[in-house]
Amino acid sequence: MRLSFIILPLGLSLLACTEPPTGQSLPLMGGYRDPADQCVRVGENEFTNQFLDHTADLVGCPVGYEGTGVFVTETSAVLVAVADGYELYSVPRN
Template sequence: MATTIHLKQLLASFAVLSATLFLTGCIETPVEVAVSEPDPDLVFVRGYRSPSDECQLVGESAFTVDFLDDAADLVACPTGSSAMQTLLAETGSRIVTQTNSFSFFSLPYR
């Protein structure tokens, strides 16, 4: 009986440990490149997923030139918005940079 209880406690401990490790892997590390002054001038082309999407396809500007890629779309979403959360869930992408108001994602075509 004591062995059974000890074994159950050991299995429960392993389950908690594995869940903790899994959730720790889901936490996104902070972005190192961020702008602390007012938002830079940005060129918004259109809504990314639809015309009314808060996440916008971003064109070239002095700020975005280093983040543009000929094989990916640069998309800006209002930081913390539900649109940003759904974009993250749909694409699994990572934030490439942030400003005071926006988080930027590079979304490959393929």
């Protein structure tokens, strides 16, 4: 008998339990890498507090955005949640 294991990244386990409180939206603050960037810096509120710290930026990319793979590769971003149509990433500050 062969045993099979499925390994999921830590970020995926967080997705099911992280949604902003009803009536509260993400505080989006404009392009992250440049003003026209679809990935935007996300500000602080009751929901995003859990993902913010002094060593990383919180950035949101639209769900389904074609450039997400390049963004993750270039910035070493880690997926932490999905909310309001955005995938939220913690991006280490270098």
